[in-house]
Amino acid sequence: xxxxxxxxxxxxxxxxxAPRRWGAPLWVGFLLxxxxxxxxxxLLMLLFGALSDSNPVVDGFGNFNPSxxxxxxVLGNENVHYAFLNALAACGGGTVxxxxxxxxxxxxxxxxxxxxxxxxxxxxxxxxxxxxxxAGVAWSILGSPKxxxxxxxxxxxxxxxxxxxxxxxxxxxxxxxxxxxYVYMFTAxxxxxxxxxxxxxxxxxxxxxFATIFTVTFPLIAPAILAGSLxxxxxxxxxxxxxxxxxxxxNISVLTTYIFKLTxxxxxxxxxxxxxxxxxxxxxxxxxxxxxxxLSGKSYATVAGKAFRPRALNLGPWRWFTFSLAVVYLFIVxxxxxxxxxxxxxRKFLFIKDFDALxxxxxxxxSHFNSVLDNPLTMLSIWNTLKVxxxxxxxxxxxxxxxxxxxxxxxxxxxxxIDLLSTIPVAIPGLVVGVAYLWAWIGLPGGLYGxxxxxxxxxxxxxxxxxxxxxxxxxxxxxxxxxxxxxICGRGLLGTIATIMLPLARPGLVASMTLLFVLAVRxxxxxxxxxxxxxxxxxxxxxxxxxxxxxxxxxxxxxxQTLILGVLLGMTNWLSRGAAQSSARVG
Amino acid sequence: xxAALLIERLVKKFxxxxxxxxxxxxxxxxxxxxxxxxxxxxxxxxxxxxxxxLEHPTGGRxxxxxxxxxxxxxxxxxxxxxxDIGMVFQSYAVWPHMTVRQNVAYPLKHRRNTSGxxxxxxxxxxxxxxxxxxxxxxxSVTSLSGGQMQRVALARSLVYRPQLLLLDEPLSNxxxxxxxxxxxxxxxxxxxxxxxxxxVTHDQAEAVVLGDRIGVMRNGKLLQMAPPGEIxxxxxxxxxxxxxxxxxxLLGTVLARSGERATIDLGAAGRIEAWTPQSLGAGDKARVAxxxxxxxxxxxxxxxxxxxxxxxxxxxxxxxxYDIELGGQRIEALEVGTAARHEQNGxxxxxxxxxxxxAYRDDGTxxx
Numbered sequence: 001x002x003x004x005x006x007x008x009x010x011x012x013x014x015x016x017x018a019p020r021r022w023g024a025p026l027w028v029g030f031l032l033x034x035x036x037x038x039x040x041x042x043l044l045m046l047l048f049g050a051l052s053d054s055n056p057v058v059d060g061f062g063n064f065n066p067s068x069x070x071x072x073x074v075l076g077n078e079n080v081h082y083a084f085l086n087a088l089a090a091c092g093g094g095t096v097x098x099x100x101x102x103x104x105x106x107x108x109x110x111x112x113x114x115x116x117x118x119x120x121x122x123x124x125x126x127x128x129x130x131x132x133x134x135a136g137v138a139w140s141i142l143g144s145p146k147x148x149x150x151x152x153x154x155x156x157x158x159x160x161x162x163x164x165x166x167x168x169x170x171x172x173x174x175x176x177x178x179x180x181x182y183v184y185m186f187t188a189x190x191x192x193x194x195x196x197x198x199x200x201x202x203x204x205x206x207x208x209x210f211a212t213i214f215t216v217t218f219p220l221i222a223p224a225i226l227a228g229s230l231x232x233x234x235x236x237x238x239x240x241x242x243x244x245x246x247x248x249x250x251n252i253s254v255l256t257t258y259i260f261k262l263t264x265x266x267x268x269x270x271x272x273x274x275x276x277x278x279x280x281x282x283x284x285x286x287x288x289x290x291x292x293x294x295l296s297g298k299s300y301a302t303v304a305g306k307a308f309r310p311r312a313l314n315l316g317p318w319r320w321f322t323f324s325l326a327v328v329y330l331f332i333v334x335x336x337x338x339x340x341x342x343x344x345x346x347r348k349f350l351f352i353k354d355f356d357a358l359x360x361x362x363x364x365x366x367s368h369f370n371s372v373l374d375n376p377l378t379m380l381s382i383w384n385t386l387k388v389x390x391x392x393x394x395x396x397x398x399x400x401x402x403x404x405x406x407x408x409x410x411x412x413x414x415x416x417x418i419d420l421l422s423t424i425p426v427a428i429p430g431l432v433v434g435v436a437y438l439w440a441w442i443g444l445p446g447g448l449y450g451x452x453x454x455x456x457x458x459x460x461x462x463x464x465x466x467x468x469x470x471x472x473x474x475x476x477x478x479x480x481x482x483x484x485x486x487x488i489c490g491r492g493l494l495g496t497i498a499t500i501m502l503p504l505a506r507p508g509l510v511a512s513m514t515l516l517f518v519l520a521v522r523x524x525x526x527x528x529x530x531x532x533x534x535x536x537x538x539x540x541x542x543x544x545x546x547x548x549x550x551x552x553x554x555x556x557x558x559x560x561q562t563l564i565l566g567v568l569l570g571m572t573n574w575l576s577r578g579a580a581q582s583s584a585r586v587g
Numbered sequence: 588x589x590a591a592l593l594i595e596r597l598v599k600k601f602x603x604x605x606x607x608x609x610x611x612x613x614x615x616x617x618x619x620x621x622x623x624x625x626x627x628x629x630x631x632x633x634x635x636x637x638x639x640x641l642e643h644p645t646g647g648r649x650x651x652x653x654x655x656x657x658x659x660x661x662x663x664x665x666x667x668x669x670x671d672i673g674m675v676f677q678s679y680a681v682w683p684h685m686t687v688r689q690n691v692a693y694p695l696k697h698r699r700n701t702s703g704x705x706x707x708x709x710x711x712x713x714x715x716x717x718x719x720x721x722x723x724x725x726x727s728v729t730s731l732s733g734g735q736m737q738r739v740a741l742a743r744s745l746v747y748r749p750q751l752l753l754l755d756e757p758l759s760n761x762x763x764x765x766x767x768x769x770x771x772x773x774x775x776x777x778x779x780x781x782x783x784x785x786x787v788t789h790d791q792a793e794a795v796v797l798g799d800r801i802g803v804m805r806n807g808k809l810l811q812m813a814p815p816g817e818i819x820x821x822x823x824x825x826x827x828x829x830x831x832x833x834x835x836x837l838l839g840t841v842l843a844r845s846g847e848r849a850t851i852d853l854g855a856a857g858r859i860e861a862w863t864p865q866s867l868g869a870g871d872k873a874r875v876a877x878x879x880x881x882x883x884x885x886x887x888x889x890x891x892x893x894x895x896x897x898x899x900x901x902x903x904x905x906x907x908x909y910d911i912e913l914g915g916q917r918i919e920a921l922e923v924g925t926a927a928r929h930e931q932n933g934x935x936x937x938x939x940x941x942x943x944x945x946a947y948r949d950d951g952t953x954x955x
Contacts, residue, residue: 197680200641203667204674205743206698215693219684 028414031406034399035421038461042436043428049274049439050074074275083258084279090171090243090254091236097176098232099225101329102183107213110191113312114322121188124326127178127333129569131522133542134558136245138337139165139174141344141551144249149340166250174242177333179232186228190221209313223294230291234284238429240525241539245546255280256431260528263435270439277435285427341562344555345369368556372545378557380534381541382564384452385521388537389568391456392463392520397513399460400467405501407468408475409483426465430525433462438529452535455527459520466519467512474508475501514572521565538564589783590652590750591617592638598646599633607633609807610647615751620777620784621812622798624791626830630807631787635753638785639674640667652750668698670751673744677756679736681728681743688724691715691742698747714746717776734765741773745780752777754786758793770796791831795819803827823864825947828876835882835918837875838949841867849946851875856914860890861944874949881943882920884909884929888938900931911937 051066074080108114109121127135142150143165151162164170198220202212218225240256247257255276262273315322346364372378406412407419425433437458441449448454478501486496502509524539531540538561545554592615599608608630615621623631636642638649640656643664649657651672656665673694681690691711715721718738723731728739737757744752757773758766774797777784788794794801795815802812803826811823822828825836839853849863851873861875898917899910907927909920920937922928929935 195678195680197676197678198682200639200667201674201676201680201682201740201743202693202697203641204639204672205694206668206747207693208668208697211697215697216682220682222684 024412028412028418031402031418032414032421035418038457039421039424042440045439046274046277046436049271050278053271070271071275074272079258080276083253083255086168086252087237087254089168090175091233093172094175094179094236095229095233097172098180098183099229101176101180102228103187103225105180106184106188106191108322108326110188111313112315112319112322114315114319116323120326123330124184125181128181130178131241131539132239133241133245133524133539134562135174135178135337136242137546137554137558138340139170140245141340141555142336143170149343165246168252170246171243174246175236179236182232182235183228186224187221190224194220227291227294230287230294234287237284238431238525240431240528244543256525259431259435263529273435274439277432281428281432284429288427341555341558344551345559347552368552372553372556372560377536377541381536381538384535385537388452388455388459389517389520392459393513393517395456396460396463396467396516397509400464400471400512401509404468404471404475405497408472422468423465425462430462430523431528433458434526434529450532450535454530455535455537458526458530459523462526463516463519467516470512470515471508474505478504510575517572518569521568589617589781591615592751592783592785593650596647597634597637597644597649599637599642600645606807608637611809613802613809613812615783615785617783618781619799620786620797622786622788622794622801623804624788624794624801625804626789629804631804632755635755635785635787639672639753640665640670671749672751672753673749674753675740675744675755675757677759679740681736681739683729685728687720687726687728687739690728690739691746694743694747710746714742718742733761734769737761737769750783752782752784754784756788773797803830821864822945825874825876828945833876833878833945835877835879837916837918839873839875841869841871841873843869851946853916854914856893856916859939859944860941861946862942863946865948867946867948872949873946876945876947877939877943879919879921881940882918883938883940884920884922885936886938887936888940890941891939891944893937893939895935895937897929897931897933897935900927900929902927
């Protein structure tokens with residue numbers, strides 16, 4: 001045998017040069033333009049606002065005097081320092097509390113035999129769905145220094161102790177208990193994925209259960225704890241509703257409430273607001289970057305190639321102690337605020353002179369509901385909210401599908417830029433998006449400002465990273481070969497998307513659009529700067545009621561809003577489940 | 588101090604009512620290594636974890652060094668950390684957030700009654716030397732290879748000289764070459780320290796090299812517990828025979844039996860003399876198991892000489908495997924060496940030495 005085997009192979013044929021296609025570059029260009037319009041242009045206008053002293057409403061766009069001086073003045077302003085330090089203190093303290101609660105809960109749920117674990121795990125997610133302003137309102141009813149329901153109860157029991165939630169401590173506590181689920185989500189999954197033999201090895205080595213938790217378990221999930229606490233810090237930093245409800249009465253400004261205050265003055269200080277917004281965005285961006293670093297960093301490879309039985313520590317009688325901890329938390333986070341809202345909404349006057357007066361049925365009635373529903377703005381805001389929600393879901397869903405497919409399923413050049421542009425809003429708090437859109441459109445005559453489209457577009461921009469991410473996971477689950485099989489069968493790219501990708505990704509798409517809808521309906525931060533009297537939405541109107549000082553109407557509208565949100569959630573959930581089931585039948 | 592382990596009628600039932608361990612009894616004298624061998628799901632790992640205290644038995648008694656550590660009937664249950672045992676896990680379970688030294692020193696720091704606790708550093712160094720990681724003390728464990736990680740795990744479980752060392756498939760995550768090297772070294776280290784050991788594996792080669800005795804398990808029951816030579820030459824039943832590699836089976840009917848010798852009629856192939864541990868009677872259906880290595884090709888011995896035909900020859904380099912037809916039945920034979928001496932389709936004389944043919948009652952179920 002002298003011939004080598006390669007000589008037996010047919011000669012390789014150079015592939016014929018493919019005809020140059022214009023479709024891909026055009027498509028990438030279109031997406032880049034759309035994202036620039038949604039994200040980059042408003043941010044540039046925000047920067048322009050921060051660096052100049054021209055008023056967009058009065059001066060229009062021709063007048064542009066860039067100067068760093070303006071920005072440095074803002075950075076040197078005492079009020080800004082004060083708001084900045086308050087924000088750090090409130091969010092820092094809130095994060096510490098959230099870590100303690102979230103870590104304790106994830107350990108209880110994942111690693112112990114506490115009774116009703118599943119129920120606890122589900123119920124502890126409820127705070128995620130409560131709009132921050134509603135939480136703030138409820139806790140102001142409970143914890144205001146003079147008329148707070150809790151203080152009334154303390155007086156009745158005879159405890160000489162009064163609480164004051166109109167304080168930094170109030171902010172910290174409400175932040176901590178409502179944003180603990182963010183920490184929980186990270187730590188619970190880290191605990192679940194941890195090889196239990198790492199803990200067993202410690203136990204066999206002679207360490208006590210307590211020593212094992214602090215020398216092995218918690219250090220191993222440290223990256224998850226850090227990622228969860230950074231995320232919850234960032235979220236708290238961008239929240240407007242809670243500090244507006246609890247901080248404003250005591251004159252405690254944080255960055256978000258301070259920015260809004262600036263635009264609410266007469267004349268509005270749009271330039272200063274833009275500068276502070278940039279400050280808030282920079283802090284957020286740094287923290288988000290740090291969180292991404294932690295998540296992508298080399299985490300401890302704790303997963304062995306062996307399926308392991310989840311390990312539940314037998315707590316013995318102590319499991320009722322952990323159970324009662326969970327019940328106390330749920331009582332504080334879910335039951336108390338609900339009771340407070342119900343009492344305030346149905347009582348004609350909130351003044352309660354003693355505990356017995358609480359049960360005087362004559363004091364209750366529907367007067368607040370009547371006056372809220374008689375207000376024409378109420379129905380208008382509900383209608384507007386639904387419209388904005390639907391627009392946001394449709395535009396955002398379509399855009400996210402296009403971006404997700406292009407980035408994760410094709411090899412076109414330019415997809416990295418698309419990925420980058422669509423990720424930028426992760427680092428922009430909602431309030432900053434609002435200020436940026438204000439700057440982008442307020443000066444343009446006949447533009448978007450004053451229509452509900454500006455709200456919808458702002459929401460799309462704000463939530464596009466979450467939507468793309470949610471969709472991409474469902475793209476990942478569809479094996480590439482399913483698509484390739486359709487190509488082999490002679491289908492073109494668009495035909496394949498329509499007949500293969502769209503049906504298979506439908507549950508994911510419907511779920512992402514549902515998420516977008518819900519997020520849009522409850523969004524307050526960015527709406528604040530973009531609504532007009534014709535385009536007011538529920539979240540904004542609720543803030544109006546609260547700032548108008550009528551607690552009864554505020555509570556009544558909070559309940560109405562929560563009810564609408566609950567019904568919508570139920571309906572969309574039912575819809576998306578239907579979609580998932582029908583596609584499961586197809587598959 | 589190394590001590591004996593005694594397990595009596597151990598039962599472990601899981602929530603579903605299925606008994607993962609079903610009445611297992613055996614003992615491990617001080618200084619001996621016992622290997623539990625069996626396919627996955629046979630209950631060997633559950634037995635080990637019951638000894639460690641990581642699983643709670645539902646019945647029976649476990650004593651370590653004369654002290655009862657688990658007896659559910661009397662409500663006795665000693666926690667793992669009070670049992671004075673060491674354990675090496677399949678997934679190594681070295682802690683990635685600590686250095687090699689911190690990993691090995693951990694038990695010394697956290698055990699309640701560490702004897703002579705002062706010289707932790709000396710003990711760690713000595714143990715790392717023993718497992719061949721003397722130069723690695725300050726390394727981060729994540730920078731180590733799988734084999735080195737397993738050495739760290741071994742050092743960690745040896746450093747406090749526990750009474751009993753438990754090893755749960757410690758080599759199964761390593762590649763083949765490393766597995767063989769570490770296997771031999773593991774026996775050397777265990778014998779040097781005089782440790783009592785209970786070792787779980789599904790790999791028979793590992794079991795033979797490491798174990799002073801091997802226990803073969805199946806469906807939660809201990810089928811045979813004996814020194815390796817006996818497991819290999821006198822398997823107690825057809826599962827043990829098959830699991831340890833006697834993959835050939837000849838079916839027939841018992842003609843006569845005297846003591847442990849039975850004569851079996853294989854039909855067209857003729858009669859075969861075989862050893863049997865079971866009380867077979869004339870007329871019983873029997874299955875004769877034999878290893879491919881024990882088939883003598885081209886030889887006419889004093890007994891059990893047959894005439895067969897080579898159906899297929901598979902040359903494997905270091906050895907050759909023949910499929911041979913023997914009066915309508917089929918067996919595999921192995922010829923060691925790089926030369927294959929028998930031709931396909933040729934008639935061939937075969938000797939099956941009677942002491943390597945083991946007859947068991949054929950209950951109709953296939954053994955796999």
